[in-house]
Amino acid sequence: MITRLTFDQISTAVHDAYEACKDIKGGQNAHYIPYLANVNSDLFGISLCLPDGRLISVGDTDYRFGIESVSKVHTAILALEQHGAQAILDNIGADATGLPFNSIFAILLENDRPSTPLVNAGAIAACSLVKPHGDADGKWKAIFDNMTALLGSEPVLIDELYHSESATNFDNRSITWLLQEYGRIYDDPKMSLDLYTRQCSLGVTAEQLAISAATIADDGANPITKRRVFGAELTPKVVALMSAVGFYEHSGDWLYATGLPAKTGVGGAVIGVMPGLFGVCAFAPPLDDAGNSVKAQAALKHLMKSLNLNVFSNTHFDLVEA
Ligand SMILES: NC(=O)CC[C@H](N)C(=O)O
Numbered sequence: 001m002i003t004r005l006t007f008d009q010i011s012t013a014v015h016d017a018y019e020a021c022k023d024i025k026g027g028q029n030a031h032y033i034p035y036l037a038n039v040n041s042d043l044f045g046i047s048l049c050l051p052d053g054r055l056i057s058v059g060d061t062d063y064r065f066g067i068e069s070v071s072k073v074h075t076a077i078l079a080l081e082q083h084g085a086q087a088i089l090d091n092i093g094a095d096a097t098g099l100p101f102n103s104i105f106a107i108l109l110e111n112d113r114p115s116t117p118l119v120n121a122g123a124i125a126a127c128s129l130v131k132p133h134g135d136a137d138g139k140w141k142a143i144f145d146n147m148t149a150l151l152g153s154e155p156v157l158i159d160e161l162y163h164s165e166s167a168t169n170f171d172n173r174s175i176t177w178l179l180q181e182y183g184r185i186y187d188d189p190k191m192s193l194d195l196y197t198r199q200c201s202l203g204v205t206a207e208q209l210a211i212s213a214a215t216i217a218d219d220g221a222n223p224i225t226k227r228r229v230f231g232a233e234l235t236p237k238v239v240a241l242m243s244a245v246g247f248y249e250h251s252g253d254w255l256y257a258t259g260l261p262a263k264t265g266v267g268g269a270v271i272g273v274m275p276g277l278f279g280v281c282a283f284a285p286p287l288d289d290a291g292n293s294v295k296a297q298a299a300l301k302h303l304m305k306s307l308n309l310n311v312f313s314n315t316h317f318d319l320v321e322a
Helices: 007-021 068-083 085-091 105-109 120-129 136-151 159-168 170-181 189-200 206-217 232-245 248-258 294-306
Strands: 002-006 045-049 055-059 202-204 262-264 269-274 278-283 316-320
Touching: 002 007, 007 045, 007 055, 007 278, 007 294, 045 206, 045 294, 055 206, 068 085, 068 120, 068 136, 068 189, 068 206, 068 232, 068 262, 068 269, 085 120, 085 232, 105 170, 120 170, 120 189, 136 189, 136 202, 136 206, 159 189, 170 189, 189 202, 206 232, 206 269, 206 278, 232 248, 232 269, 248 262, 248 294, 269 294, 278 294
Parallel strands: 002 316
Antiparallel strands: 045 055, 045 278, 262 269, 269 278
């Protein structure tokens, strides 16, 4: 079945989702990273980007916040581009862990594999895979440039967040050394961890993240800059990774409830990708027990329901002029 959607319908749905969810309480800011604990908990924004570059934004969509684990998607794309889909499967994996994002148990259960580039272990391994090998500055430039190409404009490193996170990331240090012991870090371990921590500390806006999600939805072509960022054959791989583990131990419940492949970060962002149709980002700092934004989840759930969208349904959606 083909259903026609207009820009106005999508715009109304975004504004309705904002209104319906703006007063939702519950959850708390990430408390284990001191910088994030102090961000204003009332911030809330939704931004949606269409493949033709039109943006629908409501609320705090130009506030710059820590990208955190949403960056795992961007660097997974870089590693996929540089090494190919098979190498990422062989060296990292694409499995759901069913466990928290920083789980050491998941590494042990998965027979030494980091599981997926979208949990901490696999994301640190992905940073170790980024070329040029052995060159910290060159690798950071590759990560930053790839992020910029996906966002359509530069992110800004939040120094305070980077220092705050570097000083307190004891679990990620343990993960890195365990992976090193298992032969699953493919460059200098300390450098790989530092690159991961730095990418998590990049400041981005909800609007930038929506553009990057729309770039994934648009088969690797950035809808704003029109630049091709990655090969179209990678979109199904990226969407599969997001679907499998985007909400960590709540990934199945999320996908079942919404039908939206999405990825969260403890900075409060959630990005969602409807291939061919749009990319979206909702942002609000308070998180649930799995580290996923309470209000952003509610807003995206509302949006998908009101537009009657689901990536698994047998309905194809065409964006039409009114
Ligand atoms: N889920 C997240 O966003 C976690 C990211 C954070 N930088 C960490 O490694 O703990």
